Amino acid sequence: MGDALQLDNPKQQLQQYYAGQQVESPNGGFLMLLGVRGNGDGSATAIFECNVSSLWYQIIIPKATRTERKKVREVLDVGGDPHCPRHGRSRKLTRAGKDLVCPDCGVAYAKA
Numbered sequence: 026m027g028d029a030l031q032l033d034n035p036k037q038q039l040q041q042y043y044a045g046q047q048v049e050s051p052n053g054g055f056l057m058l059l060g061v062r063g064n065g066d067g068s069a070t071a072i073f074e075c076n077v078s079s080l081w082y083q084i085i086i087p088k089a090t091r092t093e094r095k096k097v098r099e100v101l102d103v104g105g106d107p108h109c110p111r112h113g114r115s116r117k118l119t120r121a122g123k124d125l126v127c128p129d130c131g132v133a134y135a136k137a
């Protein structure tokens with residue numbers, strides 16, 4: 026996965042990704058998710074393939090903010106089942122080692 030291209034301004038693509046919408050490719054067409062991997066520092070990298078050009082693009086998914094961590098911690102503290110602060114209620118966090126991770130973001134939002 027080393028030779029994926031960077032997007033110039035992935036803000037819009039990230040928003041579409043979090044909203045569960047189709048992610049627009051800079052070449053027209055759409056970006057199809059190939060996989061998400063954690064970067065070890067709390068952030069993650071999502072790899073997409075453009076369905077028109079077949080080029081691969083990578084988008085860095087930023088690590089959890091203090092506000093996001095707090096939100097998730099508050100749900101945990103009352104015995105709740107927290108969802109991803111970015112993907113919303115349809116996406117529950119799952120345990121991965123010592124972390125609670127969103128399977129779509131690859132981002133850890135709390136310690137399990």
Ligand SMILES: [Zn+2]
Binds near residue numbers: 129131
């Ligand atoms: Zn998520």
